[in-house]
Amino acid sequence: MRSIGEMGRASGLGVSALRFYDRTGVLVPARVDPVSGYRWYSPAQLQEARLLARLRRAGMSLADIRLVLAGWSNADKDLVSELLQAHLRRLERELSDARTEFSALRELLTHRENALASTRTTTLRLTVPAPELAGALDAVRFAVSADPELPMLGGVLFDVEGEVLRVVATDRYRMAVAHVGAGGSGGSAAQAIVPAPLADAMRALLSGEEPVRLAVDGDRVTLETADGQASGLRLDHDFPDHRRLVRLPAGRRALVDAAVLRDAVESGPVRATEVRDPDGASCDLSVLKVTEDGAVAVCADGDDDPDQVAVNRAFLLEALAAGGREELILEFGVPTAPIAIRRPDDEGTFSLLMPVRLEP
The missing domain is CATH 3.10.150.10 (DNA Polymerase III, subunit A, domain 2)
Structure with missing residues (x-):
């Protein structure tokens, strides 16, 4: 039996993703400890999890994935093949439509005067x-x-x-x-x-x-x-x-000690994700929120605060170091908006970090 963390590392699915698939009934653990709530997966489920990860990366919907996994577990080769072929045809149609739109876009760009x-x-x-x-x-x-x-x-x-x-x-x-x-x-x-x-x-x-x-x-x-x-x-x-990219919705602002927050991020909880970074490797996430007293906290796994924001942990540490001040202002909008990291004495110098979804 594998724990949820071991299953995540072996399958390429993040812990948050495995919890999501459990709640939605797509991949239910073979056993859940009735006291601790820990999830345990059987050896046979590893292959299903790896298949699930590939199907999600291929853009298949959860509804179709349920059917594929059902056919897979019953060794129904015809059903699985038909579902995969139908999804491939759908992707090809979408690609064809996208090519048409891009061709029209190139025509617009060709005839548009370049302001620069x-x-x-x-x-x-x-x-x-x-x-x-x-x-x-x-x-x-x-x-x-x-x-x-x-x-x-x-x-x-x-x-x-x-x-x-x-x-x-x-x-x-x-x-x-x-x-x-x-x-x-x-x-x-x-x-x-x-x-x-x-x-x-x-x-x-x-x-x-x-x-x-x-x-x-x-x-x-x-x-x-x-x-x-x-x-x-x-x-x-x-x-x-870049001027268009910095138009952010109003949000909450928190003044932080940069060194203290860096230490909290480096030593605090880390969440894995199946989202990939630009180099093709999985990235660790730090999940942040503003507490009632105005401080910024690194959230523990299982914190379901709807206002928490997940960001690439390495990117966050680099941005805090590049801030160049002992104190920095972190500005949080909605969870889907970037986090802004500003200097208290020079808000024209700042960094923006795109959020990362915690669940598929």
Whole structure:
């Protein structure tokens, strides 16, 4: 017999998912301890659990999964085959429909004027305080994407608007924004995506206290300091409109001691999930909530508070470290909205973490 934790690790289903499938009657444990309530699964159920995990990843509905598992347990090969073929045909129809919609979308994009096209030939020279630019890069670097399928997210956006330089990074699951005062733009606006290696080279030069010079000249971005120069081509892509992505519903705010919360996350309860991270590996979750006294707590397994929010634990720890302050503000909206991590003295520099569903 396997415990629910052992079953989760062996099957690829998270503990929360196994509890959900128990409650819905899809995969009921072979035995439940009447005293402790612990769930135990028989060896034969491991194959069913692995099959269930694959069917869910293939997008099959729970109603059809029930029938597949029933046919599987009765060795009804014809029933299982018919259900799988019907689901495959449904997926193929949906893919065909999606291709049609994407073709129409490409036509719209082709004929739509690109508001950023003119920035490809922009020449702009700024003066930026070195410590502020260093702090801005430190605050956002952790959120740069490493997904080769999304090259437009593989760098740091330098977004100049008037006397403000905003530095932005996102990998879809999190986003970080920082801002720096900039002089010399003359009120101009420009954007450039600085590749991650070039951004790192720029950061390595920002060790002094003197202002540095940042230039955008067509497709080239250059940083000049007293210690040297870092220059290279910007990414030839358009970055998502980060201003639209930060429009969050009003929520509860909690002031936290960053070190204390990091310790609580590192040592506190962790939940596994069948949701996959960008690298294809399962991720651990930390589940947070605001208590009645205004503190942020890491929820124990089994806490059913409807306002709790689950986030990728590693992403949360990186965002707390990148916050760069002893105290930070955590802002919670509805459980399906991102968590915002802000600086009390500089709310223009912040991180957003996308929530993760606890149940399928």
